[in-house]
Amino acid sequence: MNETTLERRLRASGGLVMLGLMIEIASLTWRHPTAFILFVVGGGAFMAAGMFWFLYTIVSRGGE
Amino acid sequence: MTLLILLLVVALLLLAPVVLHPSLTLRRAGRVFAFLAIVVVPAAAGFAGLEEHVERTKTVAFCTSCHVMQRYGKSLHIDDVEHLAAQHWQYNRVPQETACFACHTNYTLYGDYKAKLRGLRHVWVQYAGTIPSKIELYSPYNNRECLHCHAGARSFLESVTHKGEMAAIQANTKSCLTKGCHGTVHDVAQVDALALWPKEEKR
Numbered sequence: 282m283n284e285t286t287l288e289r290r291l292r293a294s295g296g297l298v299m300l301g302l303m304i305e306i307a308s309l310t311w312r313h314p315t316a317f318i319l320f321v322v323g324g325g326a327f328m329a330a331g332m333f334w335f336l337y338t339i340v341s342r343g344g345e
Numbered sequence: 346m347t348l349l350i351l352l353l354v355v356a357l358l359l360l361a362p363v364v365l366h367p368s369l370t371l372r373r374a375g376r377v378f379a380f381l382a383i384v385v386v387p388a389a390a391g392f393a394g395l396e397e398h399v400e401r402t403k404t405v406a407f408c409t410s411c412h413v414m415q416r417y418g419k420s421l422h423i424d425d426v427e428h429l430a431a432q433h434w435q436y437n438r439v440p441q442e443t444a445c446f447a448c449h450t451n452y453t454l455y456g457d458y459k460a461k462l463r464g465l466r467h468v469w470v471q472y473a474g475t476i477p478s479k480i481e482l483y484s485p486y487n488n489r490e491c492l493h494c495h496a497g498a499r500s501f502l503e504s505v506t507h508k509g510e511m512a513a514i515q516a517n518t519k520s521c522l523t524k525g526c527h528g529t530v531h532d533v534a535q536v537d538a539l540a541l542w543p544k545e546e547k548r
Binding site: 287288289291292294295296298299301302303305306308309312313314315316317318320321324325328331332335336339 | 346349350353354356360363368370376379380382387388390391395397401404406407410464465468471
């Protein structure tokens with residue numbers, strides 16, 4: 282994997298986690314059952330995807 | 346809450362260098378920083394946020410934020426001690442802020458989690474299903490939930506009626522909510538016609 286690809290993947294994973302955090306902050310300003318769902322399904326999913334993508338990126342890079 | 350928002354904002358700010366300059370991960374220190382910024386800090390902030398949300402789900406304000414539950418919330422204000430939910434709420438027999446949860450969770454090992462899962466199902470029904478015209482419990486109310494607080498209480502033990510039925514109450518073969526005992530819980534059908542406490546409350 283060249284460094285450009287690595288950088289692109291890191292940027293993407295960081296962006297996903299950022300998006301997840303922003304959704305979580307937004308959900309905390311609202312007291313409603315839908316806010317809870319938004320937090321778990323929206324924020325949680327983006328954060329998990331970002332973290333997984335980051336870990337996959339560094340693990341797969343280590344294998345090369 | 347303020348600390349939580351601060352933690353989430355810090356997590357966001359820590360991500361900025363990774364997103365703007367991913368080349369910093371070429372160095373070992375940069376990789377450690379990226380791991381902290383992408384995995385460790387957001388995960389900690391996420392769990393803190395989840396904890397805050399879960400605590401909120403226990404509040405009466407949360408339950409009654411859905412239209413279908415508003416009359417049940419209003420029934421807590423009925424000015425009549427024969428109404429079980431109102432009596433418990435008005436006399437602080439359950440924490441007023443978390444009254445719904447206090448009575449409607451299951452006092453078992455995973456009762457709180459089961460209550461949350463049922464709540465998720467309710468949200469699903471709210472948006473994607475059909476809300477039943479009459480809201481009913483999934484299963485008959487278990488005396489265990491009442492006895493969680495009342496068992497051992499002098500007022501409960503010394504009641505002549507309770508003494509005579511103690512074995513059946515403890516075995517859950519006779520419900521506490523039997524008509525003639527504590528049969529009126531949430532009288533949502535009549536709530537609009539009944540006097541409320543406090544009287545100045547407009548609900």
